[in-house]
Amino acid sequence: MSTVYTVFKKEIIDSIRDKRTLWTAVLMPILLMPGILVGSFKFQEYQLKKAEQKPALVAVVSGNAAPTLVDFLKAQPKFEVKDVTDAKVAIEDGTVNVVLQVPANFETELAASRAVSVQVQQKSSNVDSSTALPKVQAALALFNQQRVQAALIAKGIAPETLVAIVPTTIDLASAEERGGFIAGLLLPMFIVLFAIVGGMYIAIDVSAGEKERKTLEALVLAPISRLKLVMGKYFAVAATASASIILSLTSLTIAFNLFPPSFGSDTVSITLTPLTLGIMLAMGVILSIMFAGLLLSVAIFAKSYKEAVNYISPFYLLAILPVAIFAQIPGLKPTLAMFLIPGVNATFVMKDALVGMYDLAKILLTLGSLVFYATIAILAAGKIFSKESILFRD
Amino acid sequence: MLAVRDLTKVFGSFTAVDGVTFDAHGGEIFGLLGPNGAGKTTTIRTIATILGPTSGTATVCGHDIVRDPEAVRKNIGVLTAEIGLYDRFTARENIRYFGQLYGLGGPALETRIEELVRILDMGRFADRRAGNFSTGMKQKVAIARSIVHDPPVVIFDEPTAGLDVLASQTVIAYMKDARAKGKLVVLSTHDMAHAQALCDRVAIIHRSKLIALDATSAILQQTHAATLEEAFLHIVGESAAKQDEHTREEQHLQLVAKKKKSFGFRFRL
Numbered sequence: 018m019s020t021v022y023t024v025f026k027k028e029i030i031d032s033i034r035d036k037r038t039l040w041t042a043v044l045m046p047i048l049l050m051p052g053i054l055v056g057s058f059k060f061q062e063y064q065l066k067k068a069e070q071k072p073a074l075v076a077v078v079s080g081n082a083a084p085t086l087v088d089f090l091k092a093q094p095k096f097e098v099k100d101v102t103d104a105k106v107a108i109e110d111g112t113v114n115v116v117l118q119v120p121a122n123f124e125t126e127l128a129a130s131r132a133v134s135v136q137v138q139q140k141s142s143n144v145d146s147s148t149a150l151p152k153v154q155a156a157l158a159l160f161n162q163q164r165v166q167a168a169l170i171a172k173g174i175a176p177e178t179l180v181a182i183v184p185t186t187i188d189l190a191s192a193e194e195r196g197g198f199i200a201g202l203l204l205p206m207f208i209v210l211f212a213i214v215g216g217m218y219i220a221i222d223v224s225a226g227e228k229e230r231k232t233l234e235a236l237v238l239a240p241i242s243r244l245k246l247v248m249g250k251y252f253a254v255a256a257t258a259s260a261s262i263i264l265s266l267t268s269l270t271i272a273f274n275l276f277p278p279s280f281g282s283d284t285v286s287i288t289l290t291p292l293t294l295g296i297m298l299a300m301g302v303i304l305s306i307m308f309a310g311l312l313l314s315v316a317i318f319a320k321s322y323k324e325a326v327n328y329i330s331p332f333y334l335l336a337i338l339p340v341a342i343f344a345q346i347p348g349l350k351p352t353l354a355m356f357l358i359p360g361v362n363a364t365f366v367m368k369d370a371l372v373g374m375y376d377l378a379k380i381l382l383t384l385g386s387l388v389f390y391a392t393i394a395i396l397a398a399g400k401i402f403s404k405e406s407i408l409f410r411d
Numbered sequence: 412m413l414a415v416r417d418l419t420k421v422f423g424s425f426t427a428v429d430g431v432t433f434d435a436h437g438g439e440i441f442g443l444l445g446p447n448g449a450g451k452t453t454t455i456r457t458i459a460t461i462l463g464p465t466s467g468t469a470t471v472c473g474h475d476i477v478r479d480p481e482a483v484r485k486n487i488g489v490l491t492a493e494i495g496l497y498d499r500f501t502a503r504e505n506i507r508y509f510g511q512l513y514g515l516g517g518p519a520l521e522t523r524i525e526e527l528v529r530i531l532d533m534g535r536f537a538d539r540r541a542g543n544f545s546t547g548m549k550q551k552v553a554i555a556r557s558i559v560h561d562p563p564v565v566i567f568d569e570p571t572a573g574l575d576v577l578a579s580q581t582v583i584a585y586m587k588d589a590r591a592k593g594k595l596v597v598l599s600t601h602d603m604a605h606a607q608a609l610c611d612r613v614a615i616i617h618r619s620k621l622i623a624l625d626a627t628s629a630i631l632q633q634t635h636a637a638t639l640e641e642a643f644l645h646i647v648g649e650s651a652a653k654q655d656e657h658t659r660e661e662q663h664l665q666l667v668a669k670k671k672k673s674f675g676f677r678f679r680l
Contacts, residue, residue: 023511027497034499231495235556237461238491239512240484405462 024249046265051272058278114149196287197371205367212304215261220312225325258305310394417467442610494553498542513560546573
């Protein structure tokens with residue numbers, strides 16, 4: 018055990034002195050995850066606010082034939098009525114968002130209490146146009162409602178006669194759960210990412226780096242078993258990657274406390290409870306342990322840093338792509354078999370934890386399968402370190 | 412102290428060491444001679460247990476290289492041709508790490524490191540990081556780390572390569588001192604003049620086979636040669652030696668071509 022510790026200690030000191038490891042395992046997780054997450058949430062918040070405050074720009078073609086409607090629209094809050102000559106061009110260049118086409122006999126038909134056909138022109142591929150459409154539709158519905166009410170009152174009928182049901186929708190999700198859902202789209206992916214990136218450089222340094230510096234032969238000459246040697250290196254890689262997970266989660270918690278993302282309302286709140294943080298930490302650490310073995314096994318094939326990076330890049334994509342895809346599919350109900358895919362399983366568990374769902378069976382299945390993969394990875398790394406054809410590959 | 416018996420190492424279709432047998436004893440400097448590519452380094456690596464023998468075996472201080480490799484490694488100190496150091500560690504830290512791997516620790520290790528710093532004249536750079544060391548400085552640290560556990564058998568592969576005259580003398584003085592203390596020093600080199608000056612007995616390896624084994628003086632006498640170099644040429648024949656050099660160059664070129672060809676398929680278990 019003391020030999021394993023000797024190797025572990027040496028690799029940790031060596032990696033602390035290495036600027037590359039310091040950058041990828043310490044500075045990047047501290048700065049990048051809070052930076053990107055808080056930054057993107059704040060940006061979304063800003064966009065939402067902007068969209069809310071932005072007035073709907075409406076043009077009524079042949080507007081002088083429908084002064085009642087034009088005056089009504091002008092009186093609506095956050096509405097601007099403009100005159101345009103070409104509806105299509107005006108929507109495209111952003112002069113207006115929605116164009117209403119009214120017939121020349123609008124007022125006479127209205128006065129005769131006959132339904133008037135009004136064409137609403139919008140462009141669904143244009144963001145401003147599609148966000149203004151529901152506002153315009155709501156305003157037109159209100160116009161209808163007011164006309165109907167006035168007509169009923171004039172006839173001595175209570176307007177409520179026409180209403181059978183008044184539905185009220187209540188969202189049972191708490192503000193924390195809604196926030197957790199949003200955080201679940203990005204946060205688990207970052208944890209998987211740092212479990213790999215945090216250990217990447219040290220994994221290369223302790224394996225291919227030994228070959229590049231030409232220290233490997235002297236090292237394997239020492240009277241220690243290859244498995245102990247690998248274990249020491251393995252623990253160093255896993256510890257560094259775990260440290261980067263811990264650092265990133267700590268700095269994220271601080272960032273969320275300092276700049277709470279609320280999306281402009283009090284109905285969404287991203288708060289990491291101790292239990293959620295604990296689950297994410299456990300998943301992150303066990304992922305680091307598993308990836309450490311895989312990274313070591315892959316990097317030992319290489320003769321140099323450059324070659325090792327070439328080998329690791331496809332492996333990195335292979336690990337992160339399914340996570341990125343599965344984490345983003347809305348409403349995906351993962352089957353139990355999906356909890357056997359390394360990385361993806363941890364993502365599902367973390368997503369659940371963020372919305373306050375803790376399914377013990379899924380958590381245990383994920384932990385079990387990750388421990389299984391980690392054991393295979395470390396045994397494989399030990400075997401590979403014993404193969405002279407790989408250690409002394411020319 | 413070192414008994415090598417019919418040692419053979421085959422890589423694919425190439426036999427790098429072919430049935431080598433010799434004994435070497437404590438209190439002598441034993442030369443392992445031969446041109447580059449003759450099989451010296453593979454012989455050393457096999458004795459040092461970092462490569463497994465294809466057949467045959469060797470014992471170091473009574474420990475078999477196949478059955479008890481860890482005990483063998485405890486009893487030998489090997490200076491390999493590759494003298495890389497941990498660049499972000501000081502000379503002292505490099506030596507200390509290896510000392511710990513050899514099971515040393517505490518004040519005993521620190522005393523030993525001090526002793527090595529003094530013997531190999533490393534005082535000026537012992538506490539500096541190895542990243543900017545010259546070849547000579549690196550070579551000294553590499554020697555120190557290989558003998559930090561004070562082993563009874565020391566195997567040096569080209570120990571004075573890259574060293575200036577003064578540094579070479581330091582290493583030579585260490586080898587003589589080790590011999591005087593009853594240790595076995597195996598010196599592997601292609602530099603015949605160097606070997607002649609130092610070695611009590613020599614084994615000459617040529618084309619993976621042992622072709623001569625005797626006291627240095629006896630070999631010179633038998634071949635009526637003034638130098639080991641002349642003796643070597645006498646034994647293998649001058650034209651055969653030239654032919655060998657051509658073959659080696661050809662093999663090297665073929666290897667380079669093969670590597671280029673197989674570049675896309677190197678990632679395999």
